[in-house]
Amino acid sequence: MLSYQFSSVFTKIGFLLTFMSNFFLIYLTLFHIKNVFGTYRRMVIYFTTVGIIFAGLEIVARPFAQNYNQHIMYFSLNEWIKSQELCQVVLVIWAGIYIIIVAFISVQFYYRYVCLLFPKRTKNFDGWKTMIWMGYPFLPASIYAGTLYFFCLPDENGDESLKDYVLEHYHLDIKDIPRFEITPLDANGLRLKNVSFMITGLLIMFIHYFVILYCGLRMNHNICDALNKMSQGQQKIQRQFFRALVIQSLGPTIFLILPVAPIFAMPFVSLYLDIAISVKTGWLYSLVGLFPPFDSISFMWIVSEYRRVIKNKLLLLINTIPESPRNTSQMKVIDKN
Template sequence: MGNVGFFSNAFFGFILVFLTLCHISRQFGSYKYLLVNFQVLGFIFATFEYLFHTFLHTYNASLIYFSFSRPLGLSNFTMEWMMGIYTGLYSATICQLAIQFIYRYWALFDTPKIKYFHGWYYLIWVSYYSFFGVLWAFAVGHFFAMDDFGREYLGGEILLRYERNITDIPVLGLIAYEGNSIRWRNVYGLSLMTLISTIQYSIILICGQIMYEGMRIKLSLLSAQSRRLHKQFFRALVIQITAPTIILFCPVFFMIYAPFADLEISFPSCIIQSGFTVYPAIDSIIMMSCVSEYGRALKKVYRNAKKFCAVKIPKDVSKDVVGANVITTKL
């Protein structure tokens, strides 16, 4: 599934970035930087999955995160931090969606603040999603690192289900309990992840609610083209955050908190995880489907390509060919 996610994101992401930068950048203004940045980050996210092939497995009071790959001969310790960075990229994508909601909110209700998306000010937003991405990666890589108890608790399960020794593969794990006590180390990591998600979703919900309630009045003051673009971008953002939240993010957070129920269960969670590999590509499709400018630009590119590839035979050459055919027939 990682291969599908990588190549589908490379294909659809390239189309969206190409159309945004080469054909419709004027209509989007500084918003184009957010769109391109989101696609680039999504491609890096899919590349990590393609290289490291990570897996999730739920077992009783734990959630196991591991990989059988070892690109470039990396050590288990390095691989575990690479896996942590991979989850940090997921956090950064959620942060970027929150930033897009802030942009759309300011574009409608506080236009002068759009200047903070121009020039060096844009580094503010790069620092924003980078900070939370690093914080999330640290939470996973540090607080979910294996100790002696974790290896003893999970070693038999990994050997039974995957026929691998836990000491031979990079493994991270959230284990809720150690005997009758809560493993606070894992709780600290989970709390950081929950805090980061809560901040981003709060921004999304607040900006989205205000835009929904006040959009009708504000849009009436804009030109027809600007009004259409704002509506389409808002619709795309709502779908971009609603669909993956219901299909992907909610199930994942259920899996993360499930260990605290201490259920006697054991099943691979790769089906849910596989959705993350294709999510960036799905996001590109959502944006191009909701914003009509992409459809028009794509049709224009197709027409130009068709004209370029069409073979035009000069009239005099055509006559010579016809004449040669006649002579050949007579002979």
């Protein structure tokens, strides 16, 4: 259980960092930042809010994963939610918000792509249409969460394959654990429901990650020509937004894609290479929880207006700190003399 304890501590640290950094980003964006406005301002606030919800729900769901040969058990070790059904729902919601984050990053990339290369089309993001773009991530998230819930519920075959392992390594009866079981192939043949979930999840991830890469590469290739058509002030802010997006493309790769990929890949590695696998992969979810603070902190660091406001706030705070009584008395003596 050491890996789970390590994951639990990391998750709490991730939530603390997420809450502090994202709340601070929302505060600055609402009350102090002028160059982030309109649709993009709403996107920044929406995205950071989702990050706080995601990190908070991770503490409640306490998701973990176990890869055992061609089996994946996605489960919760939450000890204070007594209802297994409720805990399963929380696990599904957490997985759905994970997809919302990935999908919304692709929406942000597409929006910046349109702003940079096709500025006249930005009207398609304004007004009530903003709600469509912000609501879109719920569609792939609902599909992913729905297939997880309906296609990966535990059954007798899965429990029979995993119960001895769970009892030996977790000292728990598998029937007592809120769980989902994913096994693409077992002794009875292909498990279509589980395979359907895995294909659906991989397609959703691939499509949105492709949008991120495509828009990023197109912007990188055409950024010079596009910026020449703008004023110097707009060129500066657009370059900063582009650098922020580059970092935001590294973030999902490191914190969202890479931690999950091994979990999905191991059953096929075990199956086709005919090797035994037993890995507590759930600790990788703690890396997922570090994405929101990474994203917010990098955004505030890259966009110069945020840096300037933060610097001014820190200087104001330092200047308002009262001097110690000792120093004050010394000054009075000096003045008297």
